[in-house]
Structure formats: C-alpha cells, structure tokens
Amino acid sequence: MTYTIEGRTGPWELVIGLEIHAQVISEAKLFSGAATAFGAEPNSQVSFIDAGFPGMLPVINAECVAQAVRTGLGLNAQVNLWSRFDRKNYFYADLPQGYQISQFAHPIIGEGAVEITLADGATKTIGITRLHLEQDAGKSLHDQHATKSFIDLNRSGVALMEIVSEPDMRSPEEAGAYLTKIRQILRYLGTCDGNMDEGSMRADVNVSVRKAGEGFRTRCEVKNVNSIRFVMQAVEAEARRQIEVWEAGEEVFQETRLFDTARGITRSMRSKEDAHDYRYFPEPDLPPLVLESDWVAALKAALPELPDARRARYTAMGLTAYDAHVLTLEKETAVFFETVAKGRDPKLAANWVTGDFFAALNRLKRDVADPPVTAENLGGLLDLIADKTLSGSLAKQVFEAMLETGKAPGEIVEERGLKQVTDTGAIEAVVAQVMAANADKVAEYRSGKDKLFGFFVGQTMKAMQGKGNPALVNEVVKAKLAG
Amino acid sequence: MHPTDFTLRGALDALTEGTISSVELTQAHLDGIAKLNPRLNAYVTVTAEKALAAAKASDERRAAGQVGALEGIPLAIKDLFCTAGTRTTAGSRILDSFVPPYESTVSQKLLDDGAVFLGKANLDEFAMGSSNTTSASGPVENPWSRANDPDTRLVPGGSSGGSAAAVAARLALGATATDTGGSIRQPAAFCGIAGIKPTYGRCSRFGIVAFASSLDQAGPVARTVEDCAILLKSMAGFDPKDSTSADLPVPDFARACERGVKGLRIGVPKEYRLDGMAPEIVALWEQGLQWLRDAGAETVEISLPHAKYALPTYYIVAPAEASSNLARYDGVRFGMRVTEPGSDLRDLYERTRAAGFGAEVRRRIMIGTYVLSAGYYDAYYLKAQKVRALIRRDFENAYADVDAIVTPATPSAAFGMDEKQDDPVAMYLNDIFTVTANLAGLPGLAVPAGLDAQGLPLGLQVIGRAFDEETVFAVGRALERAAGFSALPRLRAGA
Numbered sequence: 001m002t003y004t005i006e007g008r009t010g011p012w013e014l015v016i017g018l019e020i021h022a023q024v025i026s027e028a029k030l031f032s033g034a035a036t037a038f039g040a041e042p043n044s045q046v047s048f049i050d051a052g053f054p055g056m057l058p059v060i061n062a063e064c065v066a067q068a069v070r071t072g073l074g075l076n077a078q079v080n081l082w083s084r085f086d087r088k089n090y091f092y093a094d095l096p097q098g099y100q101i102s103q104f105a106h107p108i109i110g111e112g113a114v115e116i117t118l119a120d121g122a123t124k125t126i127g128i129t130r131l132h133l134e135q136d137a138g139k140s141l142h143d144q145h146a147t148k149s150f151i152d153l154n155r156s157g158v159a160l161m162e163i164v165s166e167p168d169m170r171s172p173e174e175a176g177a178y179l180t181k182i183r184q185i186l187r188y189l190g191t192c193d194g195n196m197d198e199g200s201m202r203a204d205v206n207v208s209v210r211k212a213g214e215g216f217r218t219r220c221e222v223k224n225v226n227s228i229r230f231v232m233q234a235v236e237a238e239a240r241r242q243i244e245v246w247e248a249g250e251e252v253f254q255e256t257r258l259f260d261t262a263r264g265i266t267r268s269m270r271s272k273e274d275a276h277d278y279r280y281f282p283e284p285d286l287p288p289l290v291l292e293s294d295w296v297a298a299l300k301a302a303l304p305e306l307p308d309a310r311r312a313r314y315t316a317m318g319l320t321a322y323d324a325h326v327l328t329l330e331k332e333t334a335v336f337f338e339t340v341a342k343g344r345d346p347k348l349a350a351n352w353v354t355g356d357f358f359a360a361l362n363r364l365k366r367d368v369a370d371p372p373v374t375a376e377n378l379g380g381l382l383d384l385i386a387d388k389t390l391s392g393s394l395a396k397q398v399f400e401a402m403l404e405t406g407k408a409p410g411e412i413v414e415e416r417g418l419k420q421v422t423d424t425g426a427i428e429a430v431v432a433q434v435m436a437a438n439a440d441k442v443a444e445y446r447s448g449k450d451k452l453f454g455f456f457v458g459q460t461m462k463a464m465q466g467k468g469n470p471a472l473v474n475e476v477v478k479a480k481l482a483g
Numbered sequence: 484m485h486p487t488d489f490t491l492r493g494a495l496d497a498l499t500e501g502t503i504s505s506v507e508l509t510q511a512h513l514d515g516i517a518k519l520n521p522r523l524n525a526y527v528t529v530t531a532e533k534a535l536a537a538a539k540a541s542d543e544r545r546a547a548g549q550v551g552a553l554e555g556i557p558l559a560i561k562d563l564f565c566t567a568g569t570r571t572t573a574g575s576r577i578l579d580s581f582v583p584p585y586e587s588t589v590s591q592k593l594l595d596d597g598a599v600f601l602g603k604a605n606l607d608e609f610a611m612g613s614s615n616t617t618s619a620s621g622p623v624e625n626p627w628s629r630a631n632d633p634d635t636r637l638v639p640g641g642s643s644g645g646s647a648a649a650v651a652a653r654l655a656l657g658a659t660a661t662d663t664g665g666s667i668r669q670p671a672a673f674c675g676i677a678g679i680k681p682t683y684g685r686c687s688r689f690g691i692v693a694f695a696s697s698l699d700q701a702g703p704v705a706r707t708v709e710d711c712a713i714l715l716k717s718m719a720g721f722d723p724k725d726s727t728s729a730d731l732p733v734p735d736f737a738r739a740c741e742r743g744v745k746g747l748r749i750g751v752p753k754e755y756r757l758d759g760m761a762p763e764i765v766a767l768w769e770q771g772l773q774w775l776r777d778a779g780a781e782t783v784e785i786s787l788p789h790a791k792y793a794l795p796t797y798y799i800v801a802p803a804e805a806s807s808n809l810a811r812y813d814g815v816r817f818g819m820r821v822t823e824p825g826s827d828l829r830d831l832y833e834r835t836r837a838a839g840f841g842a843e844v845r846r847r848i849m850i851g852t853y854v855l856s857a858g859y860y861d862a863y864y865l866k867a868q869k870v871r872a873l874i875r876r877d878f879e880n881a882y883a884d885v886d887a888i889v890t891p892a893t894p895s896a897a898f899g900m901d902e903k904q905d906d907p908v909a910m911y912l913n914d915i916f917t918v919t920a921n922l923a924g925l926p927g928l929a930v931p932a933g934l935d936a937q938g939l940p941l942g943l944q945v946i947g948r949a950f951d952e953e954t955v956f957a958v959g960r961a962l963e964r965a966a967g968f969s970a971l972p973r974l975r976a977g978a
Contacts, residue, residue, distance in 0.1 A: 048585060052811040054578065055587060055690040057563045057725050089807050089855070093828055097808020149828075151815070280856035281864060284696035286726050461914055 002212070003171030005236075012209045014239045016169035018231070018362045020182055022161045022192040023136070023200035024067045030135045030159035031058030031101065038198050042152035050138075050157035052096030055280065057285050064159040065289065066299060067191040068108050068133050071161055073300050074189045075128050075182075077112025081291045085133075085283040093153050094138035100430050102162075104280045107132035108289065112428045114178040114185065117325060122236045126178050127166030136160050161192070167216065172232035179203060179228050180329075184307050188331045201227045205259075207238040209246070212464065217242075222259050222266050234259040238266045310334055317346040323354055332368045339375035352378060356399055364403070373402050381409040388399060389413065391420050391470050422469045427460070427476045430468070434459045435480060445481055456481065485977030486511035488651035491556060491710035494656055494735075498545065498555050503544070508656075509538035509599050512557045515976025516601065516654050519626075523974065525639075525649040527562045528570055529602035529618045537599040552717050553596030559649040559658035561608055562603035563700075564590045565690040569600075573692040574618040574642075576609040577812045577819045577839025588722045589659060589688025589701045596717045599710065599864040604658055605645030608841045609809065610666055610694040612798035615644025616904060617843045623673060625897050626652035626972035630938035631708030633973065637939070640913070646704050653976040657705035658712050661691060663698045664797050665893075667916025668929035671704050672892035672942025675931045675970065677711045677870025677959065678704035680917075682950045683924035684729035685708040687717075687722030696727075697803040699923040701762040708930060708959045712736035715952065731950060739953035740960040743780030747958065750885035752787045755916060757894065764891045765943065767933045771889055771943045774965035775958065783885060787877040790919050792870045797918040798911060799854050799867035805844075806851025812839060846907065875923045883946050887958045890916050892929040892942035916944055926952045928959040931968040940970065 012349045029036055032049035049056040072079050086104040109131035117123050134368035138156035144151050163182060169175045182430050183201060186192040194201050203226075208219035218241070222234045237259065242252045256275075257266040305313075307328045327337045327350060341349035357371075357378060359432035381398060384390045390398060390413065401412045413419050421427060434456060435442050445452040461468050486508050489497060497503045513531050532874065534557065541555040565571045572578045586594070594600070607617040615623040615638060617892035623644040625637040626775050639648040642866040643660035647670035650658050660667040662680035671678030679702045686701040693699060703714035716737065716765045721730040751772060756765070772782045814820035814835030816908055821834040840848070854863035894915055920927035926949070947955035971978075 051816055053585075053817065054571070054573070054581070054583070054692045054811070055585075055688075059724060059726050087807050089810060091810065091813065091829075091832055093813075093815050096811060096816060098813060099807050140875075147825075277857045279807070279852065279857075279860075281803060281807070281855055281860070285693075351627050 003173070005209070005239055005243060008247050011212070012239070012243050013169050013212060014170055014235065015208045015210060015219070016175045016235055017206040018165045018169070018175060018178060019168035019204040019206070020163040020179065021202050021204070022163060022186055022194075024064050024159035024161055025191055026061060026063045026067060028061050028063070029157040030061055030064050030133065032157050034157065036158050038200070040154055042150070042154060044154065046153040046156065050096065050153055052098070056386065058101060058283075060286060060289065061159065064133065065108070065291070067159070068131060068161055069291065069296055069299050070189050070193070070303060071163075071186060071191045072109035072112065072131055073303055074185045074191075074306055075109070075112040075114055075131065075163070077131065078110035079291070079296050080106065080108055080110055081296070082106070082288055083108040084288045085286045086280045087283050089279040092137065092138045092140075093149060094153070094156070096138065096153065096156060100135055101283050101286070102134035102136065103119060112180070114181050116181045118173060118177055123327065124174065125199035126168045126174075129132055129164040129166055131161055131163045134160050134162060144259075158247055167219075172235040174366050175205065175235050176232040177229050183228075184329060188304060190304070196227050199226065203231055205231055205234050205238070207235055207242070208252070209239050209242045217246075218254050220252065220266075221256050221257055222257050223269060225259050230259060230261055231402055233261075233264060234266060237264055241266060245286060279447055296483075313348075316348075319346060319350050323350045326354055330368060336368050336371065336375045340379045341383065342379065344379060344386065348382055348385070349379075352382065356396065359401055373399070377402055377408050384409055384413065388422055388469060389420055390418070391466070393466055394418050394420055419467065420469050421464055421467045422472060424472060424476060427464070427472055428480070429481045430463050431456070431460050433474050434463060442481065446483070453477065453481070487515050487976040489656065490707050491656040491705055491713055492707070493553075494556060495713075499550075501902050505538040505557075505917065506535060507601060508555065509534050509557045509601070512601055512654060515652070517653060519652055519974055519976060523626060523648050523652055523654070524621050525605055525623050525652065525654055526559065526602045527572060527574070527605045527618070530569055530600060531801065533569070533776040534599050534601050534605070541597050541599060551595065553593060554597030555599060556597070556656050556906065557599045557601050559602060559604040559646055559655035560590055560600050561606055561643055561646045561659050561661060563606055563661055563692045565692065566590055566600070566603065569603065571603065571692070572619065573610070574606045574620065575839065575841070575844065576619040577835070578692075579619065579819060581818050583690070585690060588687035588724060589691065589718045592720065593659070593717055598717070601655055604649055604723070607642035608844050609692065609805070610642040610661055610663055610699075611843050611847055612641040613665070613669055613910050614638035614898070614900070614903070615641040615670070615901060617641075617841050619841060622900055623648050624728050624900070626974035627675060627939055628973050629785060629898060632937070635972070636900045638673065638772065638900050639675035640893075640897065642666040643670050643678070643704060647671050647676060647678065647923060650674070650676050650704050650706060651972050652974055657710055658701055659701060660704045661694075661699055661701050661717065661798040662917075663694050663700075663801060665914040667702045667704060668684040668892050668917050668927055668942070668944055669949045671915055671929040672931070672940065673897040675940030675972065676704055676706050677928065677930050677963070677970065678702065679711050679715060679928040679952065679955070680920060680926065681715060681719060681952055682729070682926045683921075684727055685719045685926070685950065685952070687720070687725040689722055689724040695804040696808060697804060698797075698801055700921070704954065708928070708956060708963045709737055709740050711928070712740050712956050714768075729833050729950065733833045734953050736952055736956050739956045741742040742953070742957035743778065744775055744958055744961045746900045747780045747884040747887065747954070749775050749780050749782045749958065750785035750881050751782055752785050752790060752888060752890060754787050754790045755890045757915070761895055761934045761935070764894065767941050767943065768889075768891050771932055771962055771966075778961045780958075780961075785881045785882060785885060785888070787874070787919065789873040791872060793874055793919045793922055794911060794915055796867045796870045796874065797914065798850070799863050800871060800922070802847040802851030802863050803850070803855050806848045806855065807811055809840075809844070810847055812836065814839075843907070870916070874919060878919075878923045880927060886948075887954050888946040889958065889962075890944045890946065892916060892944040896935045896937065896939035896941055920946050923933065925949055926955050928955045930959045930962045930966070932962055933968070936969055938970070940968070949974065
C-alpha cells in the first residue's frame, strides 16, 4: 500500500531520492599522500597539495579508485572503464584550491540497483543513478573565536564517493531502509566505515510531494543529514512543509534546506537564484581515468560475500527470513554467528545469537565487535546442549555465568556441578522418593487425574536442582506412575 | 674571451679543461647582472651569495670527480618555477613575499645535474603576456635596439622576457622558461636566441605556478640550439608527481642536433602566409626553406585548415583554465592578504584579488569565468575544445606526409615598450604562429635566423611530431648553421 500523508486536501504521496556522501577507507587522500585518520590534531594531515599551494598537482590514489570500483560492483552497478575528473569551481575559505575535483559528466560508476527490506518483510528495488569520486573540503570552525573563523584542512582532499539514487523511495521508512542498506553494503565491502557521527557518511535528501497519479512536482534538497533517524525525520518534516505550502495555494521553490534536528523542521539555506554557478570543466591536471577490464574482474573476484548473498545462504541453512535478515545487518554479527554455528545446528545457533546473546548485548550495552561472550565459548555451550550435558534451562544458567565470569562453559559446568543427570537409575530413585512423599497424589493420578503428571515432573526436577535431563525425567515419571 | 661570451657547451668544455672555474664563471655573470640588470630588469631576484656558494660546491665536486651534466653552469630560473627558500613571485604582487618550501621538479633536476642558479628571471604576471610589461616588478627591456632608433626601448617579448633578455645580454648561459601560447619561442625570437617548447608532458609541471594546465610546458632558452638540447636533456623526464608527464625515455637531444636534414620532408603550411605579413619575415621564411633544401631536405606545402581558429581557441581555453588555477590566490593561506577590520570573507577575497592581480590577469580571469559560465560554456569552452581537437588532427594529417614543419616564429621583430599596450588583441596576435603547437601539444623550437632592416633579430620556428624533439633539433641546428647568426645585442655583459 502506498504511504501517504493526509493533508487538508486529501492524501499526498512522497517522492524521495538520496545523495549519499561516503568517505572512502584509504590510508591516503584521493590526490595526495597525506594521511586520513579521524580525530588527528587540526592541520596535522595536510600536504601542500591539499593546501592548494602554487604549482602543486593532484595524483590519483589507485586504492581510492579500487574502493570506488568495489563499491560499484557491490551496488550491482555499471563500472565505467573510462571516466574523467572535472573541476567544480567556488570560493570558500576551507576549499584551498578554489575548486573541488569531482566527476561531473563522466562518473566512474553508472547505473545500479539495491534491494531494501521493509519492516513488514516486503522488498523493494531502489535504482542507483551513479557513483562518482570527489575530494572533500576542509572544515570551517566558526565557534572558536569571537571574530575569526578557524580552518582545519585535515579533511581537505580526503576521498568521497557520492552515491546518487533514483527518486524511487516513497516513505521515510524506505529512505531509512535504503540508507541502512547502502551503509551495510559499504561496511561489508570495507569501502566506508559508515560512521555517521564522525561524518564519514552523510546524506543529502531530495524530497517532493504529489497527488496520486501525478508526475513529479518541484523538489527541495535537505543537505548534510548525518543519521538514519534524522533522514527519516527530515523526509517527514520536509514533506509536511511542502504539503502546507501547496495547500496554502502557494508554490514550492527549488532550494537547498537544512534540517534543524532540535526543532525537527527544515530551514532554507539558499534558493535556486543564489545557487552557485560551479563552472564545471574537465580537470586538466589529470588525464582521463582508464581502467583495465582485467583489473576490474580481479577486484570482482576478490569481493567479499555481500549481505544479500549471505542472507540467502542463511535461509538455505534453514534459518527464518527474519533471523537471516537480523544476522546479516552487520557484518560483525554475521561473522560471529558463523563462528557459533560452525559444525553445529544453525537454527540452534541462530536462536541463541538472536535471543540470549542479543539480549545480553542490549542489557550490558556492548557491541558484537566487543562481545561479553566469545563466539567460540557460545559455540562450546551449544555443544554441551547437543551432547545432553546441559538442558535448555541449565544452559541459560551457564550462559549467565559466562557473562559474569567470561569463562568457558565447560569450566563453569565443572565448577558448579551443573551437569545434567542422564543416569536413569538416579532419576528413578528420585522419582520413587517423590511418589512416596505424595502417595495421595499418586492415587489421584491413577484414578484419572492426568494433569498431575506435570506436578511429578516439577517435583522431580526440583529435587534434582534442575539437573535432570528433562526427556528422561518425563520418561521415568510416566513409567513409574503407570506402575 | 670574456667568460660571459661562452656558449653553454663552450663553458662545459672550459670547465672540463680547467681553464675556468664555476666560481669565476658565476662571478663574471654576477658582475654583468650588477652592471646591466638595473636597466634591463631581467632578474626579479638575484641570489648572488647562494650562487657563489653553489659554484664553490660545484668546483669541489668537480675536483672530487663528481661531474654532473651541467656541472658549474650558471643559469637563470624563470620566476614561475618554485625554488625552495628563494622567493617566487610569478611576476605578481599577490605572491610578492611568497617563499616556497619546495623545489619544482625541473629546477631540482637542474640542481641535481650541478647547475648554479644566479637568480629568478622576470616574466609577465602569471606568464600572461607577450611583452613582459605586465610584471609587478616592472617591464624587462630587450638588450637589442633598432639601428636607426637606438633610444627607443624595446620589449623582449613574453612571457619569458626576463629569461630571454638575460641570456641574450650574457647575464646567464641559459635559462628556464615556460610556454603556454608562445612564451618561450616569441621572446627567444625577439632576443635573437634559441628556445624550445618541448612536447606537452616532456617536462614535469610540478612546482611551476600554473597558468593554463593543458597548455603550459617548461623548456629552455639559450644562445644556441645545442645549448637548448643540453638543457632540455636535464630538465625533461617522467615525474610521478605530474599525472600529465610522459613516462618515456629522454633521448640524447644534443646528439640529435648533428643528425642533419638530408631526406627529411619539411612542411610549409599555406595558412601561415598571412595577408600583410612583413616582407622581411616572408623573405626570411623563404630563405630558411632554401637553406634546408640546400642541406638535402625536401620542402612541401601542407594545409592546416583549422589553424586560423587557433588564436581565438587559445584565448578561450587558456583564460578558462587560468580563471580556475588562479582561484587559490585568495589571501587565506599564503601570499598577499588585504582586509579591513570587521569585513567578511567575500570582502577579503575582493580586496586581496583586486590589489594582488594586475589588469591583464584580471582581464583573463574575467574572460575565463565568462566562457565557463552556465549558458556560455557550450558556445565557448566546449566549442573551443572541439576546434582544438580539429587543430590536433590537422597536424596528425600533416605528419603523415612530413617530418617537421617550418614557419616564422613571430609576425614581427621586437616592438617598443609603449607600443601595442592599449590593444590587447594586437598584443595577442604575437602568438599567431606559436599557439597551434600548444593547442596540439607539439614541440616547437625558435631559432635566430636573420635580422630585419633595423638590425633586430628574427626567428624561424620548427614544429615537430609529439615526442620527436630530436628531428626538431636536427632541423633547428641545420637552420642555425646555415644562418650563421652572429649579430650581438648592444647591451651585454663583457661588452
């Protein structure tokens, strides 16, 4: 069903497209050898090239190109063997060259597509228009001094991938799911760390609204939104604003806006009339970027398994679609799960990882990259369940102890004597005691009160401090009561 | 023989024989500079102490048996090449106090080969000009003067006017220069010396203040073709720091000078026969072709049908790139900054750039900004790029039939310092014979070949195939030998 926002004049549809700026994971910048690490002292990672000194020339960093190609392949997109850099000219204090080297007319990556999964399990394909490489600008700091602005050029020249989608999204949820999916793919590929709070991923959100059956109306661009939640909020806020404008009988003008996260509204940044004339032209300091098809093929062959493929593999292993989805959201989770599941029952492994393990992460505010229980130890716990050393409830006790102590499950079982009793004789002895102590109830049972069966099982387990093998206990109780 | 009268080759021989030291050679040039530079203004900065120290170090290396290809040779460096620790102005107020912390690749290569730098040569501001009158350090005077009018001061041509004047006046044995539309060849012709713009990509542009990146190319000026060949050998070569530099071996250009022209086919583009061209230029051209025929070459008429569009094409492409290349001179990080208390960033840009750039630079930034603007891009820049491709193709077609092309270097001899200054288009016409080689990326050599009626030098130009400087040098040397050019400028060291 189409998502709509109800206005005074009836329902409105949303049309959304995203431009995602993703910082490329690389040791050095796109056109210089300067380092790219986040959080360094201001202006400590700046070469003369990044600072736009006279006579300095850009030299393309092959690793950044490889990362862009990997990303393109991961987005099922066309890799353009011939692409070109252009200059985007504008003046700003944190843009040392007075232009940004970008790819305007001939991007390295052409059309592609990704599939997103929504909360109700439905899937949708979102078109990718293009991906191009460009250099980042520096950072202006306006809050360091009363009358001066400070400039940090550490980021100047860092490689960015701009990933442009088709206007294929129709709801805040779809926009959120798309950004989540792109982030997931890039993190799987190792081409962008996706840390939105460090600014290594940010999105420009294009929004327009329309009545059912209409073509596109004028769109506005909400710039530099830096979290998935804010993207969803910005879509909603901007759509509501536009609906109000249209319904007031006015017109939405194409403009660039900013999302005020505190107030949950968008504000005008500059209108089309004030828009820069960027005077794009081919970058004469760089020859066209020509890729060998063999080189691209080698990158393709070396691509890691991507989330969709992994999810399909998990479903084939017998996991539910939901578990397969949840376990593949983050590559680290998938790797953790696979270590747990290796040589074991995948469904049992999935239950434990998505159940007790995720609950523990939440409770302890830990991350799968820094787990309170190692995947190896969790796997060991599953082995103890499989060989009937532990019952389900005992296993939960052991798991809690593992969280507390970080010890291996076998060690905990030994220390605490939590081993399950599978000795039929021992169980029979306990059952006999329980029956002797509850002779009246035995008589009731035997006269037809079947429901008391559970009582005898419970009493037996209690007497055994939970260590009795549940199946065996059932079996013995049934046999003994039958006389 | 006065030490400043050596050719570069002659000085190398004398240094090898031990009849002169680099210190003596350098001191003689510094003396000449002290005497003549106040008038000629060929040097913006003279680094006398550094030069003598470098000469001394060179003599010591030579004594120790370490002899580079240019060991001990005093040179002038165009002030467009960044020199570590030595002020580099690009002829502009905006870089008036800029001291680069790095060395350009080309000047570093010269230092690595043992050269001694006398100082930084004057030039048109940001290499924009054909008369060396736009420099923030004032105009350069041509050491030559008209026989019948010795008091009229003449321009040395531009933009490498300081380099050419210094070499012609014996204030250096050779000099680095750069050529975007003719800035090596036109001043070389005006000053009666040789100069080659090599193939685009032959010399690294790293560390050279950019004017128009797709056209700029470094090259030498010197008093003989062979001296240019020796210098180019040291300057050229692949540089990983310049993505447009060519990863090709550097041939022995000096050896190529002696190849001769026997059997070569020399193209003579009919489109270069301009209406109203000075008769003595036409005559010199004819003479040059005859010399080549006499030396065993064959001359053939060729057609470069799009050459007539070269100048307008150049004056779109070059300013477009310049408008972008010069955006970095914004008063924020280095160079001049002009600001008022309480003013904003835009005001800082406007004041700094208005005060820092001269009129010609501002004109070209505005032209360049205009031709790249939305709505004009297709009609100007894109069209110019298409014409540029056609001009390149014209040459490719021509070189299917000929080995080199010979034309006049300039449409006239040097003119007076106050002539053509109020008409930019008349000034731009100076490049009419030279810009095609830049647009097509081809090597072009100017050779002094004769004198006009006033006794001023005139040059011929040899244009070659891409990366075939060897044939260009062979043809140039043949012209030089036949011309036997021996006239001397009035103002010169040792005179």
